Amino acid sequence: MxxxxxxxxxxxxxxxxxxxxxxxxxxxxxxxxxxxxxxxxxxxxxxxxxxxxxxxxxxxxxxxxxxxxxxxxxxxxxxxxxxHLWPKAVSARAIARAVANEMHAGFGALRNACPMNLRRPRKPIPMSEQVLKDVARIEQIWRDCRTAYGKGGKFLFGRFSIADAMYAPVVTRFDTYAIPVADDTRAYMHTIMNTEAFTAWxxxxxxxxxxxxxxxxx
Ligand SMILES: N[C@@H](CCC(=O)N[C@@H](CS)C(=O)NCC(=O)O)C(=O)O
Missing domain, CATH: 3.40.30.10 (Glutaredoxin)
Structure with a gap:
């Protein structure tokens, strides 16, 4: 190959x-x-x-x-x-694709207001209604995926999948801009930030x- x-x-x-x-x-x-x-x-x-x-x-x-x-x-x-970059089960795979596409096509308010900047000292900025709406929707997505499909591991669908890769930069934005999030969101953020791949990047x-x-x- x-x-x-x-x-x-x-x-x-x-x-x-x-x-x-x-x-x-x-x-x-x-x-x-x-x-x-x-x-x-x-x-x-x-x-x-x-x-x-x-x-x-x-x-x-x-x-x-x-x-x-x-x-x-x-x-x-x-x-x-x-x-197995996508989950094995058809139904989990369909949802993983849905949330990956939702990220790819959306959350413009969050992406514009909070660009990924890994060197930036962790500090909050004022958040518009629209940004807070994006944050709430992302927290819901992570919670729903973890609850329905996350039993086999710590990632959205248990083991790491393309859905996690799609949301990894969002994790950094939540962290860099010190966005207030729920405990389960923070736990998922730690999962991503503790991967060897993330640390190396x-x-x-x-x-x-x-x-x-x-x-x-x-
Ligand atoms: N929808 C594209 C977005 C790619 C994109 O916007 N890349 C930015 C860097 S993160 C870029 O190439 N910017 C350079 C430019 O627009 O000149 C994807 O998912 O790959």
Whole structure:
């Protein structure tokens, strides 16, 4: 099988890149990482070498190029069925896809107000009604998944799945902006933040020196 190459943005800021990187790393799938710093004069040209969409993440696999974080993880799930990147049961898998898509398509208020920024000292900011609505819905999703499907482990569907990868950057936002959450939400956040994959990503992120001013919120 050809080797996998994942093209990503800065680890400190690129939440969409973090998702397939987490999925590959937790699943133990070998890949080569290529990091393109975002928001520099060269970014567009460097990304366009890899992606027709001009955005990261992008997965390269021989002659195949896959862009869009969720499509990349769907591709990985098909390439490596034995890694069970989606839950095994049809009904759990349907809900995992629903909540993964809900994340991919939504929560714009939270994403705009609270950009992922792993280096930022933990500090609250004023929250709009819309952001609080996004937070409440996400807490409900995590609670519902954990209650209905989470018996076999500490992740949303028991063992780690693409749904967890999709929500990992949200965990960092809740943490960075000290968003008040329920105890069960906090427990799930610890589960994600204690994975080796998350720790490795964060360790690399905090060493980066590039600054994306648009993502620096105070
Ligand atoms: N829907 C896309 C979003 C990708 C995206 O917005 N990536 C950002 C970085 S996190 C990017 O490439 N920004 C560079 C730019 O827009 O020039 C996905 O899920 O992969």
């Amino acid at each position: 050809s080797k996998l190459q994942l093209v990503i943005g800065n680890k400190n800021y690129s939440s969409w890149s973090m998702r397939p990187w987490m999925a590959l790393t937790v699943a133990g799938i070998p890949f080569r990482e290529t990091l393109i710093p975002l928001d520099t004069p060269e970014t567009a040209a460097l990304v366009s070498v890899h992606s027709p969409a001009g955005r990261v993440p992008v997965l390269r696999h021989g002659r195949q190029t896959v862009w869009e974080s969720l499509a990349i993880m769907e591709y990985l799930a098909e390439l490596f069925p034995e890694r 964060r360790e690399a992120a905090v060493k980066e020196t590039w600054i994306v001013h648009a993502d620096e919120v105070d």
